[in-house]
Amino acid sequence: MSAPIAILDSKGPIKLGKMIGKGGEGEVYEIVGDPSRVVKLYEPPKPDRGPKIAAMLPLKNDRLLSLAAWPLDLLHSAHGQFVGFVMPRVNDRKDIHNLYNPRSRKAEFPDANWPFLVHVAANTARAFAAIHEAGCVIGDVNERVVLVSNTATVQIIDCDSFQFAFSGKRFLCDVGVVKFTPPELQNKPLRGVLRTANHDNFGLAILAFYLLFMGKHPFGGCGPGQMDTEEQAIREFRFAYGANRAAYQIEPPPTAPPISIASPPVAELFERAFSPSGARDGGRPTAKEWISALVGLEKEVKTCHVNPSHHHYRGLAHCPWCQMEAATGVPLFIINLQRRPQIFVGDLTALWAKVVGIQTPGEAPPITKWDNLVASPEAKAQGRSRREKQALGYGAMAVVMIGLIAAAPNATFLLVIGGILAALAVEKWGASGVDLGKFREAVKSAESSWNAVKIRWDQDAADHRFVTHLRHLQHEYDQLGELLRVRDRRYKELERGREKLQRQRFLEQFDIDSATISGIGFNLKWNLANNGIETAWDVTEQRVRSVYLFSDTRTYAMVSWRNEVEAKFRFDPTKGVDPQDLAALDQEIDETKRKLEQTLTNGLQDLTQIRDHILSQRTALKPLMDEAAKSLAQARADLKAA
Numbered sequence: 001m002s003a004p005i006a007i008l009d010s011k012g013p014i015k016l017g018k019m020i021g022k023g024g025e026g027e028v029y030e031i032v033g034d035p036s037r038v039v040k041l042y043e044p045p046k047p048d049r050g051p052k053i054a055a056m057l058p059l060k061n062d063r064l065l066s067l068a069a070w071p072l073d074l075l076h077s078a079h080g081q082f083v084g085f086v087m088p089r090v091n092d093r094k095d096i097h098n099l100y101n102p103r104s105r106k107a108e109f110p111d112a113n114w115p116f117l118v119h120v121a122a123n124t125a126r127a128f129a130a131i132h133e134a135g136c137v138i139g140d141v142n143e144r145v146v147l148v149s150n151t152a153t154v155q156i157i158d159c160d161s162f163q164f165a166f167s168g169k170r171f172l173c174d175v176g177v178v179k180f181t182p183p184e185l186q187n188k189p190l191r192g193v194l195r196t197a198n199h200d201n202f203g204l205a206i207l208a209f210y211l212l213f214m215g216k217h218p219f220g221g222c223g224p225g226q227m228d229t230e231e232q233a234i235r236e237f238r239f240a241y242g243a244n245r246a247a248y249q250i251e252p253p254p255t256a257p258p259i260s261i262a263s264p265p266v267a268e269l270f271e272r273a274f275s276p277s278g279a280r281d282g283g284r285p286t287a288k289e290w291i292s293a294l295v296g297l298e299k300e301v302k303t304c305h306v307n308p309s310h311h312h313y314r315g316l317a318h319c320p321w322c323q324m325e326a327a328t329g330v331p332l333f334i335i336n337l338q339r340r341p342q343i344f345v346g347d348l349t350a351l352w353a354k355v356v357g358i359q360t361p362g363e364a365p366p367i368t369k370w371d372n373l374v375a376s377p378e379a380k381a382q383g384r385s386r387r388e389k390q391a392l393g394y395g396a397m398a399v400v401m402i403g404l405i406a407a408a409p410n411a412t413f414l415l416v417i418g419g420i421l422a423a424l425a426v427e428k429w430g431a432s433g434v435d436l437g438k439f440r441e442a443v444k445s446a447e448s449s450w451n452a453v454k455i456r457w458d459q460d461a462a463d464h465r466f467v468t469h470l471r472h473l474q475h476e477y478d479q480l481g482e483l484l485r486v487r488d489r490r491y492k493e494l495e496r497g498r499e500k501l502q503r504q505r506f507l508e509q510f511d512i513d514s515a516t517i518s519g520i521g522f523n524l525k526w527n528l529a530n531n532g533i534e535t536a537w538d539v540t541e542q543r544v545r546s547v548y549l550f551s552d553t554r555t556y557a558m559v560s561w562r563n564e565v566e567a568k569f570r571f572d573p574t575k576g577v578d579p580q581d582l583a584a585l586d587q588e589i590d591e592t593k594r595k596l597e598q599t600l601t602n603g604l605q606d607l608t609q610i611r612d613h614i615l616s617q618r619t620a621l622k623p624l625m626d627e628a629a630k631s632l633a634q635a636r637a638d639l640k641a642a
Contacts, residue, residue: 050082055166093147122294129287139173141203205273225249255532370633375641460617507537
């Protein structure tokens with residue numbers, strides 16, 4: 001519309017400047033000479049809205065004015081017709097969805113990290129608390145009603161749709177957005193419905209979830225139990241991250257973080273907010289409860305040791321953002337370019353000189369040999385007894401054989417066989433009465449003791465652990481020396497891939513949710529988003545075809561839309577490597593360098609400990625080895641003598 005020629009507030013005519021915004025109900029204009037205020041003019045005119053705006057004026061207070069674009073004055077035409085109102089100007093703030101969406105966040109809030117998102121969630125809860133304390137209900141909670149600054153402050157707009165009561169009259173809110181509407185109000189006409197703070201608290205929980213969970217909707221899940229529509233999923237309380245998700249046969253999307261990224265108190269508030277019991281009046285967490293839990297979470301956040309742009313709840317063993325970025329290839333948070341690391345820092349040559357300067361333990365000392373041990377008297381006595389009996393036996397056998405040869409000189413073969421059998425009998429007879437079993441058992445026991453000590457000796461007293469660890473450190477040091485060449489090679493790969501990366505950045509700008517695609521409505525877009533397909537870059541025939549409810553025709557429509565968008569792409573050869581890609585590369589190289597340096601630093605101490613352990617074990621085990629070797633040699637000498 002064209003701004004009316006004459007607009008008056010309670011003090012008289014005001015002059016409108018340029019239009020700075022346009023929405024479903026009207027237009028917002030600057031006020032010439034007044035940079036702190038703007039006007040909202042309804043189009044088409046809504047004269048019945050005048051009494052509601054007039055009733056809001058007495059409710060304003062300093063806290064409301066700091067957190068909401070509250071009406072300050074009525075506006076009338078020269079003929080006295082209500083046309084709009086004056087409100088505070090909201091400067092340097094953007095829709096909250098630009099913050100919680102990872103792709104738009106890179107452009108709109110480049111310095112925002114996860115603690116920033118948690119803080120914004122807490123500030124949003126503070127704004128809701130102030131509005132509820134003033135006796136108002138927001139009603140139409142949605143992703144455009146909350147504006148966020150780069151300092152994490154928030155402001156609520158569209159206050160003229162709030163529900164409140166004044167002087168015995170109640171002014172209702174008749175509109176709402178499906179994804180923020182609580183289950184008990186889904187699929188119902190909102191006109192004439194009395195809203196409550198508990199209804200608002202559902203929308204607040206949705207906003208908090210969006211912020212903490214990278215723009216994922218809590219009821220957007222996958223699995224046999226997934227619903228055709230977002231409305232149905234909410235109406236049936238199918239919280240995809242909740243304790244009852246197995247009963248609903250639904251799981252979070254594959255690209256979504258787990259519920260564990262939030263502290264247990266925050267996760268418990270989400271359970272309450274999205275459970276059937278929350279639908280009862282007062283059943284959902286209040287804004288004040290959210291403030292307390294989120295402030296507590298802010299205090300429990302730590303920095304990832306791999307990527308300093310990542311922060312997460314300290315109760316987690318691993319960084320969830322590293323895992324998500326590795327799985328999707330989409331950076332969730334921008335690396336601070338001002339903190340770009342240097343490739344090499346410190347005197348590594350001096351460090352390595354200390355490593356190789358550690359004195360080697362050398363080869364293990366030889367074990368004492370016991371080759372000339374004398375058999376024990378008992379073993380010697382047993383041996384003499386055995387030899388004496390055998391000598392007697394052989395003498396008797398010789399006499400018998402001589403006699404047989406003389407008597408039967410032609411039976412030589414039989415005599416040979418008989419002689420062999422007789423010799424065996426003599427040996428057995430000679431050994432009879434000699435106890436060789438205990439000598440054999442003594443050898444067996446001595447061998448067992450020797451083997452046990454030998455295993456410990458080979459493991460702890462040999463120098464192979466020292467040599468192996470030194471070789472490992474040498475490999476790490478060589479890798480450290482190669483890092484500069486590795487970075488150069490990876491940088492050249494980025495240069496060669498500039499066209500692909502520019503194409504990706506271009507396609508990521510086209511959100512499916514806001515696109516007009518033939519045959520693809522709101523609910524089908526909902527299913528795509530639940531499967532991580534949110535922009536033109538995400539669209540491939542294979543990925544789309546695997547999504548629930550996507551036939552060949554719908555898949556073809558999506559692929560055609562992506563092709564139409566991609567046809568507009570033009571490679572700009574004058575653009576160098578994206579600074580964020582270069583920062584990510586430097587971050588990776590720096591982390592590799594840090595780990596290698598840490599390994600070398602620790603290696604200095606490790607090698608010293610390994611050497612000292614080897615030397616101490618040699619001192620402790622050498623007497624045991626010598627004793628075991630002596631015992632085994634003695635046992636074998638005794639057995640031989642016996």
